[in-house]
Amino acid sequence: MLFMVRMDVHVPRDLDQDTFEALKATEKVRAQELQRAGKWRHLWRIAGQYANVSIFDVADAGELHDIMLGLPLFPFMTTEVTALCRHPSAIADD
Amino acid sequence: MLFMVRMDVHVPRDLDQDTFEALKATEKVRAQELQRAGKWRHLWRIAGQYANVSIFDVADAGELHDIMLGLPLFPFMTTEVTALCRHPSAIADD
Amino acid sequence: MLFMVRMDVHVPRDLDQDTFEALKATEKVRAQELQRAGKWRHLWRIAGQYANVSIFDVADAGELHDIMLGLPLFPFMTTEVTALCRHPSAIADD
Amino acid sequence: MLFMVRMDVHVPRDLDQDTFEALKATEKVRAQELQRAGKWRHLWRIAGQYANVSIFDVADAGELHDIMLGLPLFPFMTTEVTALCRHPSAIADD
Amino acid sequence: MLFMVRMDVHVPRDLDQDTFEALKATEKVRAQELQRAGKWRHLWRIAGQYANVSIFDVADAGELHDIMLGLPLFPFMTTEVTALCRHPSAIADD
Amino acid sequence: MLFMVRMDVHVPRDLDQDTFEALKATEKVRAQELQRAGKWRHLWRIAGQYANVSIFDVADAGELHDIMLGLPLFPFMTTEVTALCRHPSAIADD
Amino acid sequence: MLFMVRMDVHVPRDLDQDTFEALKATEKVRAQELQRAGKWRHLWRIAGQYANVSIFDVADAGELHDIMLGLPLFPFMTTEVTALCRHPSAIADD
Amino acid sequence: MLFMVRMDVHVPRDLDQDTFEALKATEKVRAQELQRAGKWRHLWRIAGQYANVSIFDVADAGELHDIMLGLPLFPFMTTEVTALCRHPSAIADD
Amino acid sequence: MLFMVRMDVHVPRDLDQDTFEALKATEKVRAQELQRAGKWRHLWRIAGQYANVSIFDVADAGELHDIMLGLPLFPFMTTEVTALCRHPSAIADD
Amino acid sequence: MLFMVRMDVHVPRDLDQDTFEALKATEKVRAQELQRAGKWRHLWRIAGQYANVSIFDVADAGELHDIMLGLPLFPFMTTEVTALCRHPSAIADD
Numbered sequence: 046m047l048f049m050v051r052m053d054v055h056v057p058r059d060l061d062q063d064t065f066e067a068l069k070a071t072e073k074v075r076a077q078e079l080q081r082a083g084k085w086r087h088l089w090r091i092a093g094q095y096a097n098v099s100i101f102d103v104a105d106a107g108e109l110h111d112i113m114l115g116l117p118l119f120p121f122m123t124t125e126v127t128a129l130c131r132h133p134s135a136i137a138d139d
Numbered sequence: 140m141l142f143m144v145r146m147d148v149h150v151p152r153d154l155d156q157d158t159f160e161a162l163k164a165t166e167k168v169r170a171q172e173l174q175r176a177g178k179w180r181h182l183w184r185i186a187g188q189y190a191n192v193s194i195f196d197v198a199d200a201g202e203l204h205d206i207m208l209g210l211p212l213f214p215f216m217t218t219e220v221t222a223l224c225r226h227p228s229a230i231a232d233d
Numbered sequence: 234m235l236f237m238v239r240m241d242v243h244v245p246r247d248l249d250q251d252t253f254e255a256l257k258a259t260e261k262v263r264a265q266e267l268q269r270a271g272k273w274r275h276l277w278r279i280a281g282q283y284a285n286v287s288i289f290d291v292a293d294a295g296e297l298h299d300i301m302l303g304l305p306l307f308p309f310m311t312t313e314v315t316a317l318c319r320h321p322s323a324i325a326d327d
Numbered sequence: 328m329l330f331m332v333r334m335d336v337h338v339p340r341d342l343d344q345d346t347f348e349a350l351k352a353t354e355k356v357r358a359q360e361l362q363r364a365g366k367w368r369h370l371w372r373i374a375g376q377y378a379n380v381s382i383f384d385v386a387d388a389g390e391l392h393d394i395m396l397g398l399p400l401f402p403f404m405t406t407e408v409t410a411l412c413r414h415p416s417a418i419a420d421d
Numbered sequence: 422m423l424f425m426v427r428m429d430v431h432v433p434r435d436l437d438q439d440t441f442e443a444l445k446a447t448e449k450v451r452a453q454e455l456q457r458a459g460k461w462r463h464l465w466r467i468a469g470q471y472a473n474v475s476i477f478d479v480a481d482a483g484e485l486h487d488i489m490l491g492l493p494l495f496p497f498m499t500t501e502v503t504a505l506c507r508h509p510s511a512i513a514d515d
Numbered sequence: 516m517l518f519m520v521r522m523d524v525h526v527p528r529d530l531d532q533d534t535f536e537a538l539k540a541t542e543k544v545r546a547q548e549l550q551r552a553g554k555w556r557h558l559w560r561i562a563g564q565y566a567n568v569s570i571f572d573v574a575d576a577g578e579l580h581d582i583m584l585g586l587p588l589f590p591f592m593t594t595e596v597t598a599l600c601r602h603p604s605a606i607a608d609d
Numbered sequence: 610m611l612f613m614v615r616m617d618v619h620v621p622r623d624l625d626q627d628t629f630e631a632l633k634a635t636e637k638v639r640a641q642e643l644q645r646a647g648k649w650r651h652l653w654r655i656a657g658q659y660a661n662v663s664i665f666d667v668a669d670a671g672e673l674h675d676i677m678l679g680l681p682l683f684p685f686m687t688t689e690v691t692a693l694c695r696h697p698s699a700i701a702d703d
Numbered sequence: 704m705l706f707m708v709r710m711d712v713h714v715p716r717d718l719d720q721d722t723f724e725a726l727k728a729t730e731k732v733r734a735q736e737l738q739r740a741g742k743w744r745h746l747w748r749i750a751g752q753y754a755n756v757s758i759f760d761v762a763d764a765g766e767l768h769d770i771m772l773g774l775p776l777f778p779f780m781t782t783e784v785t786a787l788c789r790h791p792s793a794i795a796d797d
Numbered sequence: 798m799l800f801m802v803r804m805d806v807h808v809p810r811d812l813d814q815d816t817f818e819a820l821k822a823t824e825k826v827r828a829q830e831l832q833r834a835g836k837w838r839h840l841w842r843i844a845g846q847y848a849n850v851s852i853f854d855v856a857d858a859g860e861l862h863d864i865m866l867g868l869p870l871f872p873f874m875t876t877e878v879t880a881l882c883r884h885p886s887a888i889a890d891d
Numbered sequence: 892m893l894f895m896v897r898m899d900v901h902v903p904r905d906l907d908q909d910t911f912e913a914l915k916a917t918e919k920v921r922a923q924e925l926q927r928a929g930k931w932r933h934l935w936r937i938a939g940q941y942a943n944v945s946i947f948d949v950a951d952a953g954e955l956h957d958i959m960l961g962l963p964l965f966p967f968m969t970t971e972v973t974a975l976c977r978h979p980s981a982i983a984d985d
Contacts, residue, residue: 046234046293046294047183047294048316048374048375049183049192050375056966057340058903058906058966060340072228073227073228076228077228077230080229080230080231081230087181087194087229087231087233088226088228088229088233089141089143089194089223089224089225089226089229089233090223090224090225090226090227090956091221091222091223091972092221092222092223092224092894092952092953092955092956092959092972093222093894093896093952093955093956093959093970093972094959094970094972095960097226098143098221098223100181100183105234105293105318106234106235106316106317106318106374106375107318107319107374109316109318109374109375110318110372110374110375113374113375113376114377120338120340124375124376126315126316126373126374126375126376127185127186127192127314128185128186128187128236128294128297128314128316129183129184129185129186129192129294130183130184130186130293130294130295130297130298131183131184131295132182132183132184132191133167133184134166134167134170134171134182135174135181135182135183136171136174136175137174137181139181139182139183140892140951140952141952142750142751142974144751150308151716152245152248152308154716184298185314186236186294186295186297186298186301186314187236187238187294187297187298187301187312187314188301188312188314189302199892199951199976200750200751200892200893200974200975200976201750201976201977203750203751203974203976204748204750204751204976207750207751207752208753214714214716218751218752220749220750220751220752220973220974221972222894222952222955222972222974223952224951224952224953224955224956225953235371237371237380244496246433246436246496260416261415261416264416265416265418268417268418268419269418275369275382275417275419275421276414276416276417276421277329277331277382277411277412277413277414277417277421278411278412278413278414278415278486279409279410279411279502280409280410280411280412280424280482280483280485280486280489280502281410281424281426281482281485281486281489281500281502282489282500282502283490285414286331286409286411288369288371315373315374315380316373316374316375317371317372317373317374317380318371318372318374319371319372320370320371320372320379321355321372322354322355322358322359322370323362323369323370323371324359324362324363325362325369327369327370327371328422328481328482329482330504330562330563332563339528342528387422387481387506388422388423388504388505388506388562388563389506389507389562391504391506391562391563392506392560392562392563395562395563395564396565402526402528406563406564408503408504408561408562408563408564409502410424410482410485410502410504411482412481412482412483412485412486413483423559425559425568432684434621434624434684448604449603449604452604453604453606456605456606456607457606463557463570463605463607463609464602464604464605464609465517465519465570465599465600465601465602465605465609466599466600466601466602466603466674467597467598467599467690468597468598468599468600468612468670468671468673468674468677468690469598469612469614469670469673469674469677469688469690470677470688470690471678473602474519474597474599476557476559503561503562503568504561504562504563505559505560505561505562505568506559506560506562507559507560508558508559508560508567509543509560510542510543510546510547510558511550511557511558511559512547512550512551513550513557515557515558515559516610516669516670517670518692518844518845520845527810530810575610575669575694576610576611576692576693576694576844576845577694577695577844579692579694579844579845580694580842580844580845583844583845583846584847590808590810594845594846596691596692596843596844596845596846597690598612598670598673598690598692599670600669600670600671600673600674601671611841613841613850620778622715622718622778636886637885637886640886641886641888644887644888644889645888651839651852651887651889651891652884652886652887652891653799653801653852653881653882653883653884653887653891654768654881654882654883654884654885655784655879655880655881656706656764656765656767656768656771656784656879656880656881656882657706657708657764657767657768657771657782657784657880658771658782658784659772661884662801662879662881664839664841691843691844691850692843692844692845693841693842693843693844693850694841694842694844695841695842696840696841696842696849697825697842698824698825698828698829698840699832699839699840699841700829700832700833701832701839703839703840703841704798704857704858705858705935706880707935707944730980731979731980734980735980735982738981738982738983739982745933745946745981745983745985746978746980746981746985747893747895747946747975747976747977747978747981747985748975748976748977748978748979749973749974749975750973750974750975750976751974755978756895756973756975758933758935763798763857763882764798764799764880764881764882765882765883767880767882768882784879784880785878785937785938785944786800786858786861786878786880786937786938786939787858787935787936787937787938787944788857788858788859788861788862788935788936788938789859789935789936790934790935790936790943791919791936792918792919792922792923792934793926793933793934793935794923794926794927795926795933797933797934797935800938800939802939809904812904858938858939859938861938861939862936862938862939865938865939865940866941872902872904876939876940878937878938878939878940
């Protein structure tokens with residue numbers, strides 16, 4: 046099942062830089078793991094904002110939820126989740 | 140350049156069915172042309188609404204604009220355009 | 234998979250009463266079919282508004298989409314779709 | 328009387344982890360008590376967000392209010408309350 | 422049970438004046454019936470807008486819904502419903 | 516003159532409990548004084564939220580302003596003020 | 610008592626020009642009457658929009674309501690009403 | 704004085720094509736006149752929408768208002784006006 | 798040129814009272830200076846909120862900006878600026 | 892490619908003045924570098940707010956993103972990005 050998720054990251058000013066760098070590094074490792082596993086199918090940066098839009102390909106909402114709550118930067122995020130499905134005009138089995 | 144575009148279609152009740160079917164057919168042909176040309180990279184239906192979210196891969200905003208204004212259903216759409224760029228954590232050259 | 238869907242119905246004034254009554258009757262038959270099939274698990278009226286909130290139990294967003302687009306009153310609706318999953322504190326396998 | 332309540336939980340960063348774990352544990356005990364008592368009829372997680380949507384079956388708004396204000400996590404919540412009633416197309420006495 | 426309901430009336434221009442006057446007259450009769458029955462406890466005009474805010478004292482949301490859907494002007498309204506309960510600082514059994 | 520005022524109270528986490536209890540107690544005393552004086556005509560709790568909706572009967576906006584700014588909890592409130600007037604269908608001289 | 614009222618005028622396309630010109634003329638006469646009577650104290654155009662912001666000096670909300678509902682263009686308006694009072698730093702008895 | 708104006712054009716479906724083409728042509732002539740006169744300093748299309756963002760350089764808000772109200776397509780527009788001024792970091796006397 | 802400015806003041810809880818009183822006093826002196834100079838033409842309190850709506854009569858947006866940024870309470874404000882111009886129905890040269 | 896970017900700056904109260912002045916100075920140097928390079932084509936102050944609207948002329952969204960994230964004041968900004976393209980009525984190659 047496909048979900049589009051917009052993630053806006055709000056970095057608190059009193060989060061010390063090393064902790065934040067470490068969080069970002071773990072987030073990147075985790076994100077790339079999920080991409081290689083085919084779960085995190087697309088990850089794009091929204092230009093000019095500390096935000097991304099992603100497409101997840103997961104079994105169901107439960108799996109999406111566990112992935113999201115497991116992201117190191119989740120506590121600093123506001124998220125918007127949109128359920129997607131195949132479009133009749135799509136040529137790819139996207 | 141990548142753009143995410145959300146398109147919500149509002150079908151006026153007094154649009155007769157044949158005209159609308161013809162418009163939808165032309166829209167589908169046009170959408171599939173653009174997909175084969177690699178311009179309209181992804182096209183997903185938003186579940187439960189007459190709306191889609193798409194990813195366009197175009198030279199610039201000008202080309203996006205011409206594509207959008209040229210869609211048969213454009214007069215019945217409200218659209219939201221978001222400029223995207225590569226995310227440092229993306230593994231694919233997406 | 235569970236989806237919560239809010240449906241607000243906007244009845245155009247120039248829709249003649251018989252047509253509307255017929256649509257409502259077909260909608261009711263369809264809704265009750267889906268309830269008996271276990272797809273449309275809950276259907277509640279939002280007090281004081283021509284709107285309902287429903288819980289669907291479907292295979293995925295694709296099935297939800299087909300159900301929604303197939304509802305006779307869909308052309309008169311604005312909808313909001315929220316993907317749900319089991320809550321760790323829920324005692325029922327809800 | 329049925330109420331739908333959406334609860335978004337905002338965990339302040341300076342709330343130490345043990346206190347928060349204890350609050351969550353008490354919240355879970357309380358939620359399950361209310362579910363067994365038939366007051367908290369449904370509790371679902373909103374996928375991808377620290378939020379839930381719940382259906383309460385209570386005598387009136389006063390009882391709902393006392394339940395909500397009594398939840399350990401209430402001070403960290405923003406809530407939306409919608410009064411529901413039986414839908415004429417519902418087959419279950421839901 | 423108390424409900425606060427805000428009702429905004431949108432009068433379509435092509436509704437002929439006599440029909441509208443008749444609707445308003447029936448609405449007034451109905452509103453005054455409900456006030457005498459103690460159901461429609463307060464009815465105030467919102468200054469400068471074709472809108473009112475009312476307090477209903479009803480058995481439950483079901484009764485409120487039936488009252489609202491039965492109002493002659495309901496088809497021309499957008500409504501907002503808020504469930505109320507006694508405030509601990511209120512001196513009147515309001 | 517009648518005003519409807521919605522008051523949402525946001526209790527900062529670092530406000531120590533005793534101070535807050537004292538503020539609430541003074542607020543209650545003040546609210547009940549104003550109710551007895553006929554200024555604060557109605558005070559209802561909004562179910563499920565730390566908020567109330569009130570009806571004030573005052574000489575003019577100036578008096579309302581002084582009352583509101585004088586409330587002990589005012590610094591923790593966001594407020595919405597709506598000017599009301601008699602409704603032609605109201606049977607009580609409300 | 611002072612009220613600030615924002616009036617946005619939405620001119621329906623199928624309102625024939627003569628009727629509209631006549632309405633505007635009557636509106637202007639009425640507005641100038643009220644200004645001379647000291648009721649409509651200020652009337653400014655919002656630049657670039659068919660809207661104005663006005664300051665009314667009236668006995669109470671009831672009088673404001675009657676003035677607004679009596680304006681020829683009221684049926685084509687959406688309005689926002691804000692109750693004002695003297696500011697402690699104002700030097701004029703404004 | 705500089706004003707930024709966003710103009711969204713909403714073309715009613717029952718506006719016949721010739722009238723609309725004529726309006727657009729007159730709008731273009733007028734826009735180019737104003738550009739040559741230095742009043743309409745910048746005019747950009749918002750990608751993917753029937754909208755533009757423009758920068759006007761006019762004596763004051765009154766002149767802006769007359770220009771806007773005089774545009775042939777104004778009756779089909781919703782507009783947002785923002786007053787601008789020189790930025791201390793701008794190198795051009797923009 | 799006329800500008801309407803709405804100023805909402807948000808007083809941080811950790812701003813000590815003396816500093817705040819001093820700021821308010823300087824703000825009042827400055828506001829009255831500007832009123833006497835004819836720049837700050839009207840200043841009204843919005844009833845029930847820590848906010849005001851003001852009308853400034855300045856050379857242009859640049860002057861408005863310098864005035865606003867120079868206000869002692871500006872750092873605690875959110876502001877909304879609306880450019881105004883003479884209304885054809887205004888009898889005063891307002 | 893042209894982008895319009897609105898930048899609202901929110902200065903935290905506990906940011907000490909020297910650090911902030913230094914940040915602003917570096918921001919100014921960087922902004923003027925980008926303007927001389929033709930990347931930051933226009934920079935205007937929004938009157939009465941700590942915000943600016945800018946027009947960037949960059950290769951693509953990626954370049955815009957790097958510029959924005961590189962601005963010293965970015966951590967204190969909320970931003971809105973709008974992709975622009977040439978307007979058929981624009982006389983300048985703007």
